[in-house]
Amino acid sequence: MAEDAKTHPDVGSALGLLRRFWVFIRPHSAWLFSGLAVIPIVAGMATLRPLLLKRVVDEAIPAGDPEGLRTLALLFLGAVALEFSAMAVQVYCLQRSGHAAIYDLRTAIFRHVLRLPARFFDKNPLGSLLSRSTSDVEALGETLSFGVFTILTDVFMVGGILTSMFILSWQLTLLSLSVAPLLFLLVRWFSKNLRALQLEVRRAQGVQTGYLTEQLSGVSVVQLNGQEGLARDRFAGLGERYLRATKLANIFDSLLYSVMDGISAFCVALLLFFATPALLDDASWLGEATAGTLTLGLLFAFVSYLQRVFVPIREFSNKLATIQRAAASLERIYGLLDTLAEPRDAGGEDPLATWTGQVRMRDLSFSYAWGGAEDEAEAADGPVILSEVDLDIEAGEVVAVVGRTGSGKTSLGRILTQTYTGYRGSIEFVLADGSAVELRELSPDRVRRRLLMVQQDVFLFDESAGFNVTLGEAELDDEDAILTALETVQAADFIRERGGPDCAVGERGANFSVGETQLLAFARVAARSPTMLILDEATASVDSLTEQRVQKAIERLLEGRSVLVIAHRLSTVRHADKIVVLARGKVAEVGDHEALMARDGIYAELYRSGFDEASETAAASE
Amino acid sequence: MSEASADSDAPPAETPRGVVATVVFVLRFVLRYATRYWVSYLFGFLALAATNWAVVRIPTLVGEILNELEAAGSEGLARSEAAADLAVELMVWASALVIVRTFSRVLFFNPGRDIQYRVGVDLFSHLLSLQRPFYVRRKVGELVSVAANDTQSVRLLVGFAGLQVCNVLVAIPLHLWQLLRTDxxxxxxxxxxxxxxxxxxxxxxxxxxxxxxxxxxxxxxxxxxxxxxxxxxxxxxxxxxxxxxxxxxxxxxxxxxxxxxxxxxxxxxxxxxxxxxxxxxxxxxxxxxxxxxxxxxLLIGDLATFTALLMSLVSLLTSLAWVLTAVSRGTVALDRVQELLDRDPELPEASASHTLDASPRLELRELTFRHPGRDEPSLRGISAVVEPGQTLGIFGRTGSGKTTLIDILARIYSPPKGSVFIDGLDARHLELGPLRAGMAVVPQTPFLFSTTLRDNIRLLGEDAAVIAADDAARPESGLLAGLTRGRTDAVDGARAGQARVERAAGLDLRAPDPHLDAVIEAACMGPDLAALPEGLDTVVGERGVMLSGGQRQRTALARALYRRPRLLLLDDVLSAVDQATEVKLVAAIRGLSGQDGPDGQGQAPTTVIVSHRTSVLEHADEILVLDEGGLVERGTHAQLVGQGGVYAAAHEHQNEDQGGEAGRG
Incomplete structure (x- = not known):
């Protein structure tokens, strides 16, 4: 049960979680309540049917009354029609409210995740995020539309039937239901084992599918290294595990199914066996009162009730498990929704409206362990990436930052765009009137409107080229504006060759070369024309010709704005007004190319040995 | 991946075929996989027949009892004993029903599971035999879905649907017969x-x-x-x-x-x-x-019989409707599975077997190659000779055909007849296994498995331990612990398989491995390992996400060197490696190519190395410069720089970017 406790919260906390979920259901509660309102009708009609049967057998037929028979039959058909109509309404209304709430939840999760800070994505693999936004939500949806409310229906149904049975004859009821407690225990035992088995089945299947996916993704490696036999044996081994679990589950499942199926027949037999003397004798053992009231019609009614009353018992334990699974999903979903998102601009005046592009950094220190961490004490340790950096970027100036891997140059861009928070010291954005705003006082979305960072890895969405320029933002979505942006970075030609901005870029930009992908990313910048640009130069291997085009596009982008280049290419550095050399998080040298070469320090050494092309991302996560 | 070839290779659409053709198709499959379970199916069918007999018998009995009671009226005990006897008979039937139904289900479902398992393994091992042209056309996700989901549908077809179809075949006539007999x-x-x-x-x-x-x-x-x-x-x-x-x-x-x-x-x-x-x-x-x-x-008890049989018929028809659809879905799934199983590996017939015991001599004769589904050839008329132990450099920009050349030498694509010779034998007709055993290929984008670094280099399937560890985290409760013992057996099975591999390879996985150490040294991975939390035992994460691009490339290089190849094919493997490391790696690869290889056997592997960086190619015995699949320049580094062509221009450009190359002769 330890496992159960871990993955399935108990029923109490499950209800608590569902209560919290009410926020999402409330807007659709009209559907919910309509669905709930008809439940008594469904249960009432289901209870009424056997009673009509009883009257047919006990009254109409013995009396030889065709009129009465017809009336009762019509009543029966009427009850059936009403029951099924009410049930249809109930199912539809409940599902509708469930799906609608899930729709809202899905959007809420998506919106929330997009606003989570970069730190969150460092720690959480995409796979688990995806499963929370899809499979967990699906599991919840399943429960909302079937599990929770059908249990209510079952309760009403069983309640109605039992009441009716007791009123008709409590002795016969007790008699025929005498096996019910045993049945209940049996079902519980089966279900518990089945649940654990199904967990094992899913796990075994997951491992096997994971192995399959990986081996097929790397099939060339497997083949080139002659690993086919080994892979096959491993796959078969994993398959055997799955096979064994499923076979065992089959046996349990079949037994449960058959027991449930046999039990109502058994109860009918019990009823008839004991009812026989009762019906024929004075049946004193069932109590004096019974003798007269026990009729053939009563047996008809009971036989009919017994066929229905056990069904919910079979389903109950499954439904409870579904609810618990949903609660576990909900718990994970809330774990995600409760993660603190980046603050968002509250509206009002844009404090950066008159920003000149000038930035003043004073005494700037930074560690990835600072900020974000809830616990300040824990935040204290962690490598310091930048320490006591003083750096000025004048309006319209191009500043290049160079340094070896791990010198902190990429981190600088991440701090300025508030991708990572928690810097110490001051970073001021100077406005036209000479006053300044401190970066940490600004909301990240405000900053990013004016200060754009272009990453090393260009990410293209599987949409049109135009979409990849606007990223779907309505105010940028104008064919002329897109073409102008493409023109600016000399990407218009190859886009036109492929049919204009509507051409598809393919999954992750598969239809474009690395260089073209770069140019598209630059077009994004051109379309937004930010006040300041941070350029994290790509280290990807691009052939010489494309590289020249990329270089030209960069030059155009630099025009007329403040630029911080995290430089990997010498040619870019030469265009810089100022070069800042970082070493171990400190500013080691500042000056232009000639001055720094003359100084014959770190820069000169870097220059001679070629620029560092090792991946910066590795350094960031150190 | 042109449109045309993608279309022609799309999975079969759900075109309705004739009922007879479908039945034949399914039966052929059943004959192939299900016949060995005929005993199980036979007893399953008998149990099923018994089940249905009981299902029909029970409401009939209820009706008969009620009729007895009605007839007995208040005449006394004498007649009622008949009803009581019938009630006892009813109990017997009810108990019997539980037993026979369980058997019928288990006996039908479990062979279905076995078949699913065998189809899955067959499919996987067949997929492993299919070559690159196939994988270019088909997405891995789609193949996984066939192997994971469609085999499930096939299982439902032979298990669940099989049971239901048989059930309906027996049950509906029985029900109708009983109903008609009554009234x-x-x-x-x-x-x-x-x-x-x-x-x-x-x-x-x-x-x-x-x-x-x-x-x-x-x-x-x-x-x-x-x-x-x-x-x-x-x-x-x-x-x-x-x-x-x-x-x-x-x-x-x-x-x-x-x-x-x-x-x-x-x-x-x-x-x-x-x-x-x-x-x-x-x-x-x-x-x-x-x-x-x-x-x-009509007797009054028969009304009860009728009502019950009617309800039973309703549930039969319900399942029939579902089953018919499951069958048509299963057939479509079976189509997809069969289509993959029938796919030819598209390998030319192997007429000779050649083991690379010594570094081979490579010869390209007017090699022209067109990718399947492309109009333009990717390589045109390339000729070259690489003597044993020599190094051939390939230079060219993106899309010039460099990678294609490596792919052909690695037999990822089959070369046309008479164009590639290894030790004088036409490579097209060499048996793949022995050939590849002596070669190592490092692709442009290395693929790492989500296992330990050690295993990624040695590729001996050591990660069984990782799976076992994941599994051990799962606590078990009561009875189930005993029942699912098979689960641990399966993992043990994987470990036993592992042990076989170890014995076969003559290695103890945990023993010190000097060759591994040498290889790591050669690939400049020492400092990286020191920085990783568990060194060689670090699990590198899905496709090696834990590592940087350079680290991934060097791991793949180490993997290649570990194999002590006689033929080494390197496809732009240093692109994400920084300058200083590149110098060391080039030296290490040259060290293999020098007089004494790390294996001490004295003979260097024949090497083909692709790069867009001239610094990597300087020491090659010959360099081919490709452009749009054709040969534009050839010669040694010095000759090419002297010629002042494409190569020289690129050399110039890269030199400028790399700071004049002052310190590097």
């Missing part, structure tokens, strides 16, 4: 609405499946969108495009919701029709049957 007039009355309901149900279920299929498609699209947006979250964030992304997401989300509501409507209003018709039938039993009791043409 044929009433049977006609009440079975009519039920059969109509059944036909409607059949139609509804196929509509339902169509909806479910498209809702799964929309869900997949929705998941794609979510995954894509999350993967591109850095881009969305830095451009402040969050709201636009949400709006884009909402479109797919709304699409999905709309379909979900359609499904809900169907489920609420159309699905219950069959159940409804069953109750209408019951109403008719009351009405018409009651009248017939009044007319003395």
């Amino acid at each position: 044929w007039v009433l049977t006609l009355w009440c079975v009519t609405p039920v059969l109509l309901g059944g036909i409607y149900m059949r139609w509804t279920v196929s509509r339902f499946y169509a909806m479910v299929r498209s809702s799964l498609e929309r869900l997949a699209r929705l998941s794609d969108r979510i995954l894509e947006s999350f993967a591109g979250v850095a881009t969305i964030r830095s451009h402040g495009a969050e709201e636009a992304a949400v709006a884009r997401f909402e479109v797919s989300n709304r699409d999905y919701l709309d379909l979900q509501l359609d499904v809900a409507r169907l489920r609420a209003f159309a699905m219950p029709v069959l159940g409804f018709s069953g109750f209408v039938g019951t109403g008719l039993v009351l009405w018409v049957g009651g009248q017939r009791v009044l007319d003395d043409e």
Whole structure:
């Protein structure tokens, strides 16, 4: 049960979680309540049917009354029609409210995740995020539309039937239901084992599918290294595990199914066996009162009730498990929704409206362990990436930052765009009137409107080229504006060759070369024309010709704005007004190319040995 | 991957084929996989027949008892004993039903599982034998879905559907027979609405499946969108495009919701029709049957028999509707599985076997190669000779055919007849296994498995321990611990298989491995290992995400060197490595090519190395410069720089960018 406790919260906390979920259901509660309102009708009609049967057998037929028979039959058909109509309404209304709430939840999760800070994505693999936004939500949806409310229906149904049975004859009821407690225990035992088995089945299947996916993704490696036999044996081994679990589950499942199926027949037999003397004798053992009231019609009614009353018992334990699974999903979903998102601009005046592009950094220190961490004490340790950096970027100036891997140059861009928070010291954005705003006082979305960072890895969405320029933002979505942006970075030609901005870029930009992908990313910048640009130069291997085009596009982008280049290419550095050399998080040298070469320090050494092309991302996560 | 070839290789559409053809197709498959379980199926079928006999017998007995009671009236005990006896018989039948039904299900379902397992293993090992041209056309995700989901549908076809079809074949005639025997007039009355309901149900279920299929498609699209947006979250964030992304997401989300509501409507209003018709039938039993009791043409207990059999018939028809659809889905799935199983590996016939015991001599004669489905050849008329132990450099820009050349030498693509010779033998007709055993290939984008670094280099399947560890985290409860012991057996099985491999390779996995150490040294991985939390035992994460691009390339290089290859093919393997490391790696590779290789055997492997950096190629015995598949320049580094062509220009450009190359002769 330890496992159960871990993955399935108990029923109490499950209800608590569902209560919290009410926020999402409330807007659709009209559907919910309509669905709930008809439940008594469904249960009432289901209870009424056997009673009509009883009257047919006990009254109409013995009396030889065709009129009465017809009336009762019509009543029966009427009850059936009403029951099924009410049930249809109930199912539809409940599902509708469930799906609608899930729709809202899905959007809420998506919106929330997009606003989570970069730190969150460092720690959480995409796979688990995806499963929370899809499979967990699906599991919840399943429960909302079937599990929770059908249990209510079952309760009403069983309640109605039992009441009716007791009123008709409590002795016969007790008699025929005498096996019910045993049945209940049996079902519980089966279900518990089945649940654990199904967990094992899913796990075994997951491992096997994971192995399959990986081996097929790397099939060339497997083949080139002659690993086919080994892979096959491993796959078969994993398959055997799955096979064994499923076979065992089959046996349990079949037994449960058959027991449930046999039990109502058994109860009918019990009823008839004991009812026989009762019906024929004075049946004193069932109590004096019974003798007269026990009729053939009563047996008809009971036989009919017994066929229905056990069904919910079979389903109950499954439904409870579904609810618990949903609660576990909900718990994970809330774990995600409760993660603190980046603050968002509250509206009002844009404090950066008159920003000149000038930035003043004073005494700037930074560690990835600072900020974000809830616990300040824990935040204290962690490598310091930048320490006591003083750096000025004048309006319209191009500043290049160079340094070896791990010198902190990429981190600088991440701090300025508030991708990572928690810097110490001051970073001021100077406005036209000479006053300044401190970066940490600004909301990240405000900053990013004016200060754009272009990453090393260009990410293209599987949409049109135009979409990849606007990223779907309505105010940028104008064919002329897109073409102008493409023109600016000399990407218009190859886009036109492929049919204009509507051409598809393919999954992750598969239809474009690395260089073209770069140019598209630059077009994004051109379309937004930010006040300041941070350029994290790509280290990807691009052939010489494309590289020249990329270089030209960069030059155009630099025009007329403040630029911080995290430089990997010498040619870019030469265009810089100022070069800042970082070493171990400190500013080691500042000056232009000639001055720094003359100084014959770190820069000169870097220059001679070629620029560092090792991946910066590795350094960031150190 | 041209449009045309993608189309022609698309999985078969669900084209309706004739019933006979379908039956033949399914039977052929069943003969191939299911015949060995005939004993199980035979007893399963017997149990099924017994089950149905009991199912029909039980309501008949109830009716008979009620008839006895009715007849007995108040005449006393004498007659009632007959009813009591019948009630006892009923109990016996009820108990028997539990047993035979369990058997019928287990005996039908478990062979289905076995078949699924065997089909899965066959499919996987066949997929491993298929070559690159196949994998270019088909996405891995799609293949995984066939192997994981379609084999499930096949299992349902031979297990569940098999049971249900047999069940229905036995049960429906039995039910009708019992009904007709009791009263044929009433049977006609009440079975009519039920059969109509059944036909409607059949139609509804196929509509339902169509909806479910498209809702799964929309869900997949929705998941794609979510995954894509999350993967591109850095881009969305830095451009402040969050709201636009949400709006884009909402479109797919709304699409999905709309379909979900359609499904809900169907489920609420159309699905219950069959159940409804069953109750209408019951109403008719009351009405018409009651009248017939009044007319003395029917006994009153028979009404109960009728009602119960009718309900049982309704559930049979319901399952029939589902099963028919499951069968058609299963057939489609079987089609997809069979299509993969039947696929030819597309390898030319192997007429010779050649083991690379010594470094081979390579010869290209007028090699022209066109990728399947392309109009333009990727390589045109390339000729070259590489003597044993020599190094051939390949230079060219993106798309010039460098990688294609490596792929052909590695036999990832088969070379045309008479164009590639290894030790004088036509490579096209050499057996793959022995050839590849002596070669090592490092592709441009290295692929790492999500196992330990050690295993990624040695590729001996050591990660069984990783799986076992994951498994041990799972606590077990009571009885189940005993019942699922097989699970641990399976893992043990994997370990036992592992032990076999170890014995075969003559290695103890944990023993010190000097060759591994040498290889790590050669690939400059020492400092990286020191920085990793568990050194060589670090699990590198999915496709090596824990490592940087350079580290991944060097791991792949170490993997190649570990194999002590006689033929080494390197495809632009140093592109993500920094300058200083590049110098060391080039030296290490040259060290192999020098007089004494690390294996001490004295002979260097024949090497083909592709790069777009001239610094990597300087020491090659010959360099081929490719452009658009053709040879534009050839010669040694010095000759090419002297010629002042494409190579010299690139050399110039790269030198400038790398700071004049002052310190590097």
